[in-house]
Amino acid sequence: MKNRWLIALSAVGIHISIGAVYAWSNFTNPLMQQFGWSSSQVQLTFSIAILFLGLSAAFMGHFVEKYGPRKAGLVASFCFGIGVFTSGLAVNLGSLPLLYLTFGVLGGIGLGVGYIAPVSTLVKWFPDRRGLATGLAIMGFGFAAAVSSPIMDSLINSVGIANTFFILGAAYFVVMTLSSLYLERPPEGWMPDGYQEKVNSGTVKVKKDLAQLTASEAVKTSRFYYLWIMLFINVTCGIAILSATSPMAQESIGLTATQAAALVGILGIFNGLGRLGWATVSDYIGRPNTYTAFFAIQLVLFAILPFTTAAVPFQIMLVVIYTCYGGGFAAIPAYIGDMFGTKQLGAIHGYILTAWAAAGLAGPLFAAWMYDTTGSYSNSLMFFSGLFLVALVISLVIRLDIRKLEKANKERELAEHHQYGTEVR
Structure with missing residues (x-):
């Protein structure tokens, strides 16, 4: 039986990776300065990613339920990690449409699948603390920008925009893959140790x-x-x-x-x-x-x-x-x-x-x-x-x-x- 708190930690690992999308503004000025693209052209990359987050979450929800959180998490790590990594190729080629496709579409699909897979699993592992469990994972998504923003800024200034995408994409892929491999649904009707006894004794009301x-x-x-x-x-x-x-x-x-x-x-x-x-x-x-x-x-x-x-x-x-x-x-x-x-x-x-x-x-x-x-x-x-x-x-x-x-x-x-x-x- 897996440790539910390590399941929660795995969920945070996925969410703190995909939540870095909220630090996209770190790339706005560098991309505008390097290629002469307008602010709205660069910002559209972020909008496309959020749009595909919502669409993929809707269409891939059944995939999560059918194949389980581990496979869904691995799909998310591939899409988001490879999407960010290949954004470096888009920068090297100076191609805005390719950036829309890599970071926006492919990365956005990874965002959507990666967002819902651990959350639906945590609800099942924490029947006694549903709110706390989902709050832990989604807190990672909220904090991600604060964690990744200074890292992005430092990398852009030291190794350039394209290499920053290469490094981040590889890092996200590793963290999300390792986190996904520990994800698993609990057995049907599972309850934490001692919880069923508390329910039977009337100490806890379900x-x-x-x-x-x-x-x-x-x-x-x-x-x-x-x-x-x-x-x-x-x-x-x-x-x-x-x-x-x-x-x-x-x-x-x-x-x-x-x-x-x-x-x-x-x-x-x-x-x-x-x-x-x-x-x-x-x-x-x-x-x-x-x-x-x-x-x-x-x-x-x-x-x-x-x-x-x-x-x-x-x-x-x-x-x-x-x-x-x-x-x-x-x-x-x-x-x-x-x-x-x-x-x-x-x-x-x-x-x-x-x-x-x-x-x-x-x-x-x-x-x-x-x-x-x-x-x-x-x-x-x-x-x-x-x-x-x-x-x-x-x-x-x-x-x-x-x-x-x-x-x-x-x-x-x-x-x-x-x-x-x-x-x-």
């Missing part, structure tokens, strides 16, 4: 999943679309703030470009901490309450932020927003497990993550358009506050579905108990 559905069954339910919309809104608004933090801080509280860059780095740490913190909290207060808290808090903060010119309150509000953004990613796999069970959690998670792909395009583009149109970020922040009101309502409406299912499950259990009692008599 909250049963509302259902055990396949991915095709899940997408036919209203609660699937409630979760999709909630994640879409949280990511759209959060990623828009992420993409505009530096100029917004300079505009609103007068930070210099250097100070704003330092702030972005610090906020990235809170993005990672929020993933672990909120996911752990969700184990205690429940996923519905956690998501309602996300939206209630951000509804208020996004409405106040445009009118805040004092540096300290402004930065504190951004810290809280960043933790909610990261927490939304970390809590969603556990929420999916609660709603649909673990039968095909990887596939359902993949479908839900299409919300991320859509939001990755919608959020930054809308914020940039609002700024170009109005000359300020204030109007887009007020609009996002309105979106959080919609999300807040949905987070309350989904509870009606939950109560209805809980009632139906209870009635079915009573009927089965009554039938069993009759047969015994």
Whole structure:
């Protein structure tokens, strides 16, 4: 029997590798200077990678369930590692389309498969701490930029852009392959040592999943679309703030470009901490309450932020927003497990993550358009506050579905108990 904490460490190894995609901005200026490409041309590489993350997560979710996390992880390590490595060839050839294909398409496929494979596995290894388990892995994704950004910067300055891609691609391939080889699903019905005894004695109360559905069954339910919309809104608004933090801080509280860059780095740490913190909290207060808290808090903060010119309150509000953004990613796999069970959690998670792909395009583009149109970020922040009101309502409406299912499950259990009692008599 494998050690579940080493399974968690393997998941972190994969996520901290693929999460380096968030440090793509390190390549923006060097590529622009070397080839004369525009900012939008270079940034499109990142957008393509995020788009294919969402698409591959959706299409490869069934692959994860059918062939297991080890094979899925090896596919991810090949696609992401080779995608980054061959990006060096694209740079040597000076080919932007090839860079789109290598880092964007191939790397993006590795991102999607690598994202869902360990997460769906961890949920099954940690029936007692679902939120904590998924938070640990996804925290690695959030922290990756902070870890890899200085390494990338140092390599670019010392060995050049192409060699940086070669070195990073090889390193990611090795780390992800070694991590994937330890991944494995637990046996059916497995529980941690002593946990079953605690359940039997009544010391621990196990909250049963509302259902055990396949991915095709899940997408036919209203609660699937409630979760999709909630994640879409949280990511759209959060990623828009992420993409505009530096100029917004300079505009609103007068930070210099250097100070704003330092702030972005610090906020990235809170993005990672929020993933672990909120996911752990969700184990205690429940996923519905956690998501309602996300939206209630951000509804208020996004409405106040445009009118805040004092540096300290402004930065504190951004810290809280960043933790909610990261927490939304970390809590969603556990929420999916609660709603649909673990039968095909990887596939359902993949479908839900299409919300991320859509939001990755919608959020930054809308914020940039609002700024170009109005000359300020204030109007887009007020609009996002309105979106959080919609999300807040949905987070309350989904509870009606939950109560209805809980009632139906209870009635079915009573009927089965009554039938069993009759047969015994």
